Amino acid sequence: MKSSLRPSLVNGPFQDPALFVALRWQGDALLFDLGRIDRLGPGNCLRLTHVFVSHTHMDHFMGFDYLLRLTLPRERELTFCGPPGLIANIAGKLAGYTWNLTENYTLRLVVVERHDDRLVRACFRAATSFACEPMVDVVTPSGELVTEPSFQVQSATLNHRIPCLAFRVGEPRHLNVRTDALDRMGVKPGPWLSRLKAALRAGLEDESIAIPGSAMTPRTARELKRELIIEQSGQQIAYVVDTLFDAANASRIVRLARDVHVLYAEARFLHADRAEAEARHHLTARQAGFLARAAGVRRLEVFHFSPRYQGMAQAFHAEARAEYLGETRLEQEERWARDLVAWRDDAATDTAERASGVDS
Numbered sequence: 527m528k529s530s531l532r533p534s535l536v537n538g539p540f541q542d543p544a545l546f547v548a549l550r551w552q553g554d555a556l557l558f559d560l561g562r563i564d565r566l567g568p569g570n571c572l573r574l575t576h577v578f579v580s581h582t583h584m585d586h587f588m589g590f591d592y593l594l595r596l597t598l599p600r601e602r603e604l605t606f607c608g609p610p611g612l613i614a615n616i617a618g619k620l621a622g623y624t625w626n627l628t629e630n631y632t633l634r635l636v637v638v639e640r641h642d643d644r645l646v647r648a649c650f651r652a653a654t655s656f657a658c659e660p661m662v663d664v665v666t667p668s669g670e671l672v673t674e675p676s677f678q679v680q681s682a683t684l685n686h687r688i689p690c691l692a693f694r695v696g697e698p699r700h701l702n703v704r705t706d707a708l709d710r711m712g713v714k715p716g717p718w719l720s721r722l723k724a725a726l727r728a729g730l731e732d733e734s735i736a737i738p739g740s741a742m743t744p745r746t747a748r749e750l751k752r753e754l755i756i757e758q759s760g761q762q763i764a765y766v767v768d769t770l771f772d773a774a775n776a777s778r779i780v781r782l783a784r785d786v787h788v789l790y791a792e793a794r795f796l797h798a799d800r801a802e803a804e805a806r807h808h809l810t811a812r813q814a815g816f817l818a819r820a821a822g823v824r825r826l827e828v829f830h831f832s833p834r835y836q837g838m839a840q841a842f843h844a845e846a847r848a849e850y851l852g853e854t855r856l857e858q859e860e861r862w863a864r865d866l867v868a869w870r871d872d873a874a875t876d877t878a879e880r881a882s883g884v885d886s
């Protein structure tokens with residue numbers, strides 16, 4: 527089954543961070559961070575429905591103007607999600623221009639701030655000169671940010687001497703139909719399978735599903751799932767930038783990024799300069815590699831290298847890779863880091879015990 531999320535970094539590793547995630551079936555797209563994005567081009571910018579801003583340091587936010595310029599005359603809604611303060615930051619950007627000829631424009635910006643226990647929201651409409659219109663708060667469990675039929679985004683708040691959001695985006699689980707089971711039951715595929723999948727995705731397993739053209743009495747979604755459906759988890763991607771490497775941040779990152787297919791992680795410095803990385807609340811390549819190993823991610827992409835190392839990209843990849851593969855082991859130097867990798871050792875032991883039938 528092909529994944530519906532297609533991620534790609536907009537810029538090279540020494541340039542502004544921005545991750546474009548195309549939604550294959552919808553034609554829409556998501557963007558994680560909003561630094562310089564002119565390389566994305568108008569066509570891709572106009573596919574965006576949601577923009578996730580980790581924090582509003584300039585290298586993560588200066589592309590707002592470019593995006594606004596392109597979308598201004600369009601009939602659409604764009605949602606921006608980020609840390610507390612994003613509404614004021616966007617209001618400030620909008621206040622920098624004059625809006626006396628936009629009363630017939632329909633563009634609407636919705637801005638969502640992730641606070642501890644709630645989402646604080648506001649909207650800005652071109653038709654009303656982008657005056658800030660507060661919306662009601664939404665109380666949600668911490669970490670939940672956006673849930674749409676085609677994707678979900680969760681976040682974790684990290685310490686970059688300001689709150690900085692890390693994100694995890696996932697597609698819904700795949701529900702694959704077993705054609706051999708259809709044959710065995712003597713029924714034909716059709717729109718009823720979409721109804722079955724929709725019921726399962728919505729958690730309505732008691733819903734009765736009729737199978738047209740069949741003598742069978744309607745069955746519950748639960749019964750049909752047992753006979754017909756193979757579930758696979760959908761693709762998951764994590765995006766982590768600009769954060770201090772300490773116990774609190776690292777455990778939040780490991781929880782957020784656990785078992786993802788790909789982790790995009792900043793690596794601003796090489797580990798030789800870890801004191802400076804710590805002072806500036808950034809990760810080194812080796813620390814990024816450690817977090818990827820501790821979270822059990824399947825692939826690690828490091829980026830957002832400091833321009834001072836121009837021409838040394840290979841050194842970042844080599845350092846991150848050695849730690850990710852366990853050839854170097856940061857947990858032997860950082861006491862707290864041992865606890866973070868312990869869950870993987872426990873999980874490996876569990877699996878080995880199950881495999882060998884040991885019952886302890």
Ligand SMILES: [Zn+2]
Pocket residue numbers: 581583686768
């Ligand atoms: Zn920053």
Ligand SMILES: [Zn+2]
Pocket residue numbers: 583585586767768830
């Ligand atoms: Zn940055």
